[in-house]
Amino acid sequence: MSDRAEMRGPVSRRRRTTISGGGGSGAVKQANGSKWHDAGEKLPLYPAKAKTDEVPRQASNNGKVDREMGMSGQQQQLAKRTRKQRSLVEDINEKLSCHVLQESLLSSASGYSNYRGILNWCVVMLVLSNARLFLENIIKYGILVDPIQVVSLFLKDPYSWPAACLIIVSNVFILAALYTERRLAVGTITQMTGLIFHIFNLTSMLIFPSATVLIVTSMTPVGGVLSLGIYTVLFLKLYSYQDTNRWCREIRQAKAKRLTRSYSCPSVAQSNGSAGHTHVSYPGNLTHRDMYYFVFAPTLCYQLNFPRSPRIRIRFLMRRLFEMWMVPTIQNSMKPFQVPNHLIWLIFFYWFFHSSMNFVAELLQFGDREFYKDWWNSETVTYFWANWNIPVHKWCLRHFYKPMLRKGVNKFLAQTAVFLMSAFFHEYLVSVPLKMFRLWAFMGMMAQVPLAWFVGRFLNGNYGNAAVWMSLIIGQPVAVLMYVHDYYVIHYGSTT
Numbered sequence: 001m002s003d004r005a006e007m008r009g010p011v012s013r014r015r016r017t018t019i020s021g022g023g024g025s026g027a028v029k030q031a032n033g034s035k036w037h038d039a040g041e042k043l044p045l046y047p048a049k050a051k052t053d054e055v056p057r058q059a060s061n062n063g064k065v066d067r068e069m070g071m072s073g074q075q076q077q078l079a080k081r082t083r084k085q086r087s088l089v090e091d092i093n094e095k096l097s098c099h100v101l102q103e104s105l106l107s108s109a110s111g112y113s114n115y116r117g118i119l120n121w122c123v124v125m126l127v128l129s130n131a132r133l134f135l136e137n138i139i140k141y142g143i144l145v146d147p148i149q150v151v152s153l154f155l156k157d158p159y160s161w162p163a164a165c166l167i168i169v170s171n172v173f174i175l176a177a178l179y180t181e182r183r184l185a186v187g188t189i190t191q192m193t194g195l196i197f198h199i200f201n202l203t204s205m206l207i208f209p210s211a212t213v214l215i216v217t218s219m220t221p222v223g224g225v226l227s228l229g230i231y232t233v234l235f236l237k238l239y240s241y242q243d244t245n246r247w248c249r250e251i252r253q254a255k256a257k258r259l260t261r262s263y264s265c266p267s268v269a270q271s272n273g274s275a276g277h278t279h280v281s282y283p284g285n286l287t288h289r290d291m292y293y294f295v296f297a298p299t300l301c302y303q304l305n306f307p308r309s310p311r312i313r314i315r316f317l318m319r320r321l322f323e324m325w326m327v328p329t330i331q332n333s334m335k336p337f338q339v340p341n342h343l344i345w346l347i348f349f350y351w352f353f354h355s356s357m358n359f360v361a362e363l364l365q366f367g368d369r370e371f372y373k374d375w376w377n378s379e380t381v382t383y384f385w386a387n388w389n390i391p392v393h394k395w396c397l398r399h400f401y402k403p404m405l406r407k408g409v410n411k412f413l414a415q416t417a418v419f420l421m422s423a424f425f426h427e428y429l430v431s432v433p434l435k436m437f438r439l440w441a442f443m444g445m446m447a448q449v450p451l452a453w454f455v456g457r458f459l460n461g462n463y464g465n466a467a468v469w470m471s472l473i474i475g476q477p478v479a480v481l482m483y484v485h486d487y488y489v490i491h492y493g494s495t496t
Contacts, residue, residue, distance in 0.1 A: 162216045163223030166209055167230055176201045177238045178291045181245050185283035191249075198242045205235045210432045224433030232425060236395055237295060240302045243399055248282035248304070279305045297366050298357040300395040307367030317362050323355035341477035353389070379464035381452035381471065382415070385422075396421075419449050430483060436490060440482045444475060 177198065184194040209231045213224040280290070285304045294302050353371045361369055375388035386393050396418050404414040423445035431437045448471075455467045 162212065162219045163227045166212055166227040169208075170205075170231060170234055173201055173205050173234065173238065174291065174295060177241055178286065178288070181242065182283075182286050184245070184249065185286055198238075202235055202239060205231055205238070206428075210428070213432055214435060219433075221433045225429060228429055228432060232429065233300070234295070236300045236392075237302065240300060240395060240399055241291075241294065244302045244304075245282065245286075252282065293364065296360065297364055298361050298371065298391065299366070299368065300391045301398055309362075309365045309367045312362055312365060317359065320355045320359035320362065324351065324359060341480055342473045345472070345476060349388070377465065378468045379460060379462075380456045381448055381468060382456065384468050385448070385452075392422075416449055419445060434483065434487055436486060438483065438486055440479045444479045447475075 180189075180194055180197045180201070183189045184191065189197075209228055213219050213228060282304060293306075297306065299306075349372075357371045358369060360366070371390050373387035373390065375384050378384035378387065400421065401414050401418055404417060405411065409417075423442045426445050427437075427439060427442040430441045431439075451467075451471060455464050459467050
């Protein structure tokens with residue numbers, strides 16, 4: 001016997017073993033009944049038709065029924081037994097071999113990335129852990145906030161709400177930017193005059209609210225942070241607004257010099273728009289509706305046509321609203337100085353950049369939802385600052401960093417200038433509401449420049465990622481504790 005026959009022998013003998021089944025001996029016979037048919041061979045699904053026993057084929061949507069109607073009764077029985085035997089063989093093979101080469105799901109080599117169930121588990125645990133505290137507060141204190149009383153109190157004595165009044169006044173600066181652009185579009189004022197108006201308007205947006213916070217004694221630190229934060233966001237938005245419209249005027253003037261028929265800024269409808277919304281060209285964008293859509297949109301960079309989602313998803317909206325309600329409840333239940341500062345920062349990041357911004361974007365049908373990237377995998381400090389806050393990063397790149405490069409500034413000085421501007425706004429948003437100037441936030445941000453150089457030069461991979469996490473876990477809490485220490489010393493005389 002040859003080697004090939006020896007290898008096939010046990011398999012052939014095993015497959016010819018009689019298997020009991022309904023309708024006979026279980027072994028498959030040929031149509032003429034002369035010999036046993038080897039189960040290892042393939043049986044034809046369409047045997048030759050008998051001349052004396054032909055069955056006309058009928059139209060059928062089922063391929064299996066269609067084939068069997070063209071067979072004789074004996075051939076149909078043969079085909080059924082063949083299918084049954086194949087299923088039995090497959091079942092036996094499955095029972096005998098139940099392992100395959102594969103990695104564990106939590107291993108990086110597995111390629112598995114769906115951890116939504118773990119996130120749902122965290123949410124469920126947070127809800128359950130705070131349900132008892134919520135019920136105890138309701139039973140003990142009742143409902144402490146009455147919306148009707150709050151509104152009536154504000155209307156009765158609006159001066160007791162300086163932060164709210166300050167935010168309402170911000171509409172003056174918004175409309176000033178809009179009307180300045182309208183005058184520039186029709187040519188009633190020169191480009192230099194418009195530039196002076198914009199500079200005055202933007203400078204006032206930083207000086208006026210900070211002076212109000214420092215002068216008004218009823219302004220609380222929380223109200224000061226909220227109002228100055230809104231004014232800072234509006235400052236960045238209006239800077240982008242005037243910059244983008246200036247680019248559109250330059251394009252229109254360049255086209256006019258070439259004697260072309262189109263005098264409008266090119267639309268981005270082909271790449272960013274959706275069919276359900278009207279696309280505008282300059283100066284058709286200089287409307288109140290367009291301006292206030294940009295003011296409330298979760299972005300700092302203006303463009304004439306934003307990407308729009310086709311509809312508002314109610315379930316998505318409700319999930320984000322529930323998260324926005326739950327996160328402050330969780331933070332209020334935490335005891336101060338007993339919870340790691342970076343954990344509170346992580347919770348705030350999720351509440352603001354995922355829940356709140358997605359909620360606003362869904363309401364406005366704003367299509368670009370890239371508010372953050374995988375900053376938690378950062379192996380360099382520069383990667384972290386470029387990916388944890390995408391709206392600010394886009395603004396810095398579009399309106400600050402690249403214009404400096406086009407003017408001939410080298411990359412290191414341009415990056416240092418970006419950190420310097422960021423350090424200024426960090427100090428502005430902390431020192432002014434607290435009414436004390438210690439420069440801890442400013443120095444903390446500027447310390448990121450040598451730290452970024454050191455990590456990028458000497459550390460990489462997991463070591464670089466660990467260094468980034470160490471700066472987040474240690475650096476921010478130290479700066480916060482310095483401000484808390486100084487605030488208590490100034491207002492209470494001691495830290496005890």
